[in-house]
Amino acid sequence: xxxxxxxxxxxxxxxxxxxxxxxxxxxxxxxxxxxxxxxxxxxxxxxxxxxxxxxxxxxxxxxxxxxxxxxxxxxxxxxxxxxxxxxxxxxxxxxxxxxxxxxxxxxxxxxxxxxxxxxxxxxxxxxxxxxxxxxxxxxxxxxxxxxxxxxxxxxxxxxxxxxxxxxxxxxxxxxxxxxxxxxxxxxxxxxxxxxxxxxxxxxxxxxxxxxxxxxxxxxxxxxxxxxxxxxxxxxxxxxxxxxxxxxxxxxxxxxxxxxxxxxxxxxxxxxxxxxxxxxxxxxxxxxxxxxxxxxxxxxxxxxxxxxxx
Amino acid sequence: xxxxxxxxxxxxxxxxxxxxxxxxxxxxxxxxxxxxxxxxxxxxxxxxxxxxxxxxxxxxxxxxxxxxxxxxxxxxxxxxxxxxxxxxxxxxxxxxxxxxxxxxxxxxxxxxxxxxxxxxxxxxxxxxxxxxxxxxxxxxxxxxxxxxxxxxxxxxxxxxxxxxxxxxxxxxxxxxxxxxxxxxxxxxxxxxxxxxxxxxxxxxxxxxxxxxxxxxxxxxxxxxxxxxxxxxxxxxxxxxxxxxxxxxxxxxxxxxxxxxxxxxxxxxxxxxxxxxxxxxxxxxxxxxxxxxxxxxxxxxxxxxxxxxxxxxxxxxxxxxxxxxxxxxxxxxxxxxxxxxxxxx
Numbered sequence: 344x345x346x347x348x349x350x351x352x353x354x355x356x357x358x359x360x361x362x363x364x365x366x367x368x369x370x371x372x373x374x375x376x377x378x379x380x381x382x383x384x385x386x387x388x389x390x391x392x393x394x395x396x397x398x399x400x401x402x403x404x405x406x407x408x409x410x411x412x413x414x415x416x417x418x419x420x421x422x423x424x425x426x427x428x429x430x431x432x433x434x435x436x437x438x439x440x441x442x443x444x445x446x447x448x449x450x451x452x453x454x455x456x457x458x459x460x461x462x463x464x465x466x467x468x469x470x471x472x473x474x475x476x477x478x479x480x481x482x483x484x485x486x487x488x489x490x491x492x493x494x495x496x497x498x499x500x501x502x503x504x505x506x507x508x509x510x511x512x513x514x515x516x517x518x519x520x521x522x523x524x525x526x527x528x529x530x531x532x533x534x535x536x537x538x539x540x541x542x543x544x545x546x547x548x549x550x551x552x553x554x555x556x557x558x559x560x561x562x563x564x565x566x567x568x569x570x571x572x573x574x575x576x577x578x579x580x581x582x583x584x585x586x587x588x589x590x591x592x593x594x595x596x597x598x599x600x601x602x603x604x605x606x607x608x609x610x611x612x613x614x615x616x617x618x619x620x621x622x623x624x625x626x627x628x629x630x631x632x633x634x635x636x637x638x639x640x641x642x643x644x645x646x647x648x649x650x651x652x
Numbered sequence: 653x654x655x656x657x658x659x660x661x662x663x664x665x666x667x668x669x670x671x672x673x674x675x676x677x678x679x680x681x682x683x684x685x686x687x688x689x690x691x692x693x694x695x696x697x698x699x700x701x702x703x704x705x706x707x708x709x710x711x712x713x714x715x716x717x718x719x720x721x722x723x724x725x726x727x728x729x730x731x732x733x734x735x736x737x738x739x740x741x742x743x744x745x746x747x748x749x750x751x752x753x754x755x756x757x758x759x760x761x762x763x764x765x766x767x768x769x770x771x772x773x774x775x776x777x778x779x780x781x782x783x784x785x786x787x788x789x790x791x792x793x794x795x796x797x798x799x800x801x802x803x804x805x806x807x808x809x810x811x812x813x814x815x816x817x818x819x820x821x822x823x824x825x826x827x828x829x830x831x832x833x834x835x836x837x838x839x840x841x842x843x844x845x846x847x848x849x850x851x852x853x854x855x856x857x858x859x860x861x862x863x864x865x866x867x868x869x870x871x872x873x874x875x876x877x878x879x880x881x882x883x884x885x886x887x888x889x890x891x892x893x894x895x896x897x898x899x900x901x902x903x904x905x906x907x908x909x910x911x912x913x914x915x916x917x918x919x920x921x922x923x924x925x926x927x928x929x930x931x932x933x934x935x936x937x938x939x940x941x942x943x944x945x946x947x948x949x950x951x952x953x954x955x956x957x958x959x960x961x962x963x964x965x966x967x968x969x970x971x972x973x974x975x976x977x978x979x980x981x982x983x984x985x986x987x988x989x990x991x992x993x994x995x996x
Contacts, residue, residue: 547722549765555720556760557831558753559783567779571770646770647815 344643348636355632359625360413366624367409370617377425377615399425412621422618424611431622434607439626441513442603445595446588448516448523453530453588454581461538461577462570468543476535483532488591492525492598509600522599526591530584537580541573548572575645582638586631665737666693667871668717668756668839673731675712677942678724684942686712686726688895694839694871699862701874701882701903703918704892705939710875713892714841717873718758719748735839754784757832759861761844763824767816773800773827774812780834799830803860822853826860833864839871846881858885879922883907891915894940894950897969901983911972911985911994913955949988961988 378395379387396402400411415422421431464476483491499521500508510518545551546569554568593605604623611619643649675687687709694700704710715721717733719740733740735756740748760766768776777799778792787795793812800808803826805819816824825845832840845861846854862885865872876882882889882903889906891899891914899912910916917935937954940946946953952962965988972983975995987993 549760549762550768552715552720553760553766553828553831554768556718556752556758557780557783558749558751559779560749563779563783567771568768572768575770647772648769648817 348640351636351639355629355636358632359628362628363413363416363621363625364409366621367412367617368405370615370620371405371408373615375615377617380614381426399423412618416625421622424616424619426614426616431618434619435604435622435626438602438604438607441601442589442592442596442605444513444516445519445523445526445592445601445603446585448519449527449530449588449592450581450585452523452527453534453584456527457531457534458538458574458577461535462542462565464535464539465542465546465573466565468539468546473539476539480532480535483528486528488525488529488594489598491528492522492595495521495525496598513601513603519601522595522601525598526588526595529591530588533584534577534580538573538577541576542569545569545573571645575642578641578645579638582634582641585634586627589627589630666734667695667736668873669693669732669734670713670717671732671734673713673716673733674729675709675716675721676727676729678727679943681941681943685895685945686942687716689731690892690895690897691731692890692897692900694873696838696871697866697869698888699865699872699874699886701876701886701889702892703876703879703882703889705877707894707939707942708892709895710892711843714758714843714873714875717841718752718756720752720758750784753780753832753837754835755837756839756841757835757837759825759828759832759840759842759845762848763821763828764816764848766828767824769816772813772815773819777812777827777831777834780831784835795834799834800827802833803827803830803864805830821849822857825849825853825857829857829861829864833868836868837870839873840865841873841875843875844877845874847876847878854881861885879918891918894945895942896950896986897984898951898986899984900969901972901985902981905981905983909994911983911990912987913957913989913993914951916993917954949986957989957992959988 378392378399378401381387381395382392393402400408403411412422419432421435423430424434427434460476460479464473467473496508499505506521507518510522512518550572551564551568554564559568589604592603593608595601596603596605597609604627608620608623610616611623669691670693671691673687673690674685677684677686690709690713692700692702702710702713712721712726716726716728717740721728728741731741735751740751743751767773774793774796777796778787778789781787781792781795782789797808797812800812805811805823805826811819816827819827825848829845832842840861842861846857849857858881861872864870872885874882874886886903888900888902890897891906891912893914899906899910899915901911906915907919910919914935917933920933921935923932935954940950940953946963948961948963948965949955949958949967952958955962967986967988969984969986970990972980972985972990972994974980985993
């Protein structure tokens with residue numbers, strides 16, 4: 344197991360280098376020049392522009408730029424924003440807490456509501472409750488997040504006044520509830536359907552018959568025997584989905600005006616702030632890889648038949 | 653047989669009695685009458701073997717006794733299941749649940765799929781004590797080790813935390829037996845307990861089961877399609893065909909002189925050393941579909957003795973007697989021509 348973890352951690356290195364390289368190249372390929380943008384509408388001073396570029400290393404060949412970036416990264420230096428002169432690491436750590444809170448809340452909703460409704464539908468398969476829940480999941484899957492987001496903002500937010508339409512204080516969990524619900528909706532629908540199908544599949548398993556023949560109360564038959572077996576694929580999905588939620592936060596943060604990583608990336612993309620975009624995306628990639636490893640390790644806890652080699 | 657009585661024994665009342673049980677299944681082809689008027693009894697220390705092909709209703713009857721039949725699609729349309737004289741079908745579910753596992757326990761065929769793959773065997777055994785006896789986790793674990801010792805699983809103490817897939821087939825079936833035995837029930841229903849095992853292991857498991865049955869003076873309902881298993885351990889046999897009991901007899905009587913053509917066919921199809929080289933006998937045809945049971949005697953299309961009456965009238969379960977009319981130990985047969993079958 345220890346060796347397995349070490350091997351998985353080592354595997355992260357090429358994945359990390361590859362993905363940052365691709366993003367770096369994509370940023371380079373985008374039209375627009377961040378240094379030229381410093382002058383705005385005015386005509387730039389060519390000599391000054393060249394000096395700034397030389398200072399930032401932007402006149403180096405692209406591969407050398409990437410190499411320098413990686414070397415900096417290893418030393419914990421994420422680079423500096425061109426326009427604001429702020430350290431990228433500071434920009435990220437300012438924006439991160441809001442995104443983490445939003446993602447965590449959305450994740451909680453996905454897991455609790457998704458598994459809960461999926462279990463209910465699975466146990467009542469073919470009945471009205473089941474059909475209602477399946478319909479709800481189809482609705483959530485087919486309506487895009489930005490539509491659901493605006494709907495939430497318009498009705499409970501603006502028209503009925505139940506809740507503030509935008510987030511003024513990202514430390515207020517109550518204000519984050521609606522954006523989290525919008526962000527969670529797609530994953531929620533998938534978790535619901537996945538849980539339902541594994542419950543239906545396992546419900547008639549032989550070991551379930553044994554559990555009932557042992558005279559266990561229904562609560563225990565479902566909680567200890569059915570759920571333990573059915574949640575294995577759901578946990579995998581939830582793990583992978585945590586990364587998707589962070590990426591999805593970009594749209595949701597835009598709609599609800601949350602100062603998070605999503606907005607930071609969006610603004611950085613517009614200003615062609617390569618270091619910021621690559622920095623944020625690298626961070627998300629690391630989170631993704633670590634979660635994937637944790638999920639794989641959790642697998643063995645949930646299913647003792649799995650051995651790591 | 654033991655004469656010792658448990659304190660709840662009531663003289664004259666069987667330990668477990670199934671009375672005229674009817675169970676139907678709703679299928680796409682229509683109503684399937686899986687169990688069609690089955691009655692049998694089992695007493696403490698007694699072994700009843702229920703013999704029949706797949707689809708004969710033997711397992712459905714057992715699941716109905718346990719109260720673990722999937723309903724729907726199953727539906728109990730009539731009859732009683734009396735445990736110590738009390739009809740379990742009329743009990744509230746909570747009371748019924750307390751009987752399950754505690755007073756009446758069941759052993760299933762395939763222990764690998766019947767044990768929960770993600771819970772340790774110690775946990776699954778211990779659950780019996782924790783749920784029914786309110787023991788703590790620790791007490792329950794100690795009891796589980798004791799049980800595993802009792803069914804002769806080597807190194808029980810070290811293996812109590814292992815998972816089902818880490819045991820061999822025979823050991824897994826021993827764990828199933830231990831689980832059924834945990835609370836020393838009055839009745840054990842074993843549904844083809846050795847079918848999934850190697851022949852050598854089959855004998856060991858069967859011996860263990862009958863030894864434990866003797867020690868605890870339990871009633872045992874042994875469901876099987878294997879005539880070889882039955883002969884050594886059973887006291888009486890009920891032969892089922894298409895949801896009905898077609899013959900009921902003490903085990904040696906039945907082997908010596910079957911009183912139903914179906915039973916006769918089953919016995920003739922056992923391979924015998926003195927018939928080596930000759931073609932093995934087989935009952936021709938297939939068991940009927942339960943949605944389209946032949947009229948009259950369900951066995952008539954496959955029966956060499958069938959006459960017109962067999963195709964029109966359902967034979968009642970009649971008492972079988974000697975040629976001179978003297979009783980034959982309560983034997984019954986559902987054949988119009990049982991006299992011809994048994995007396996030749």
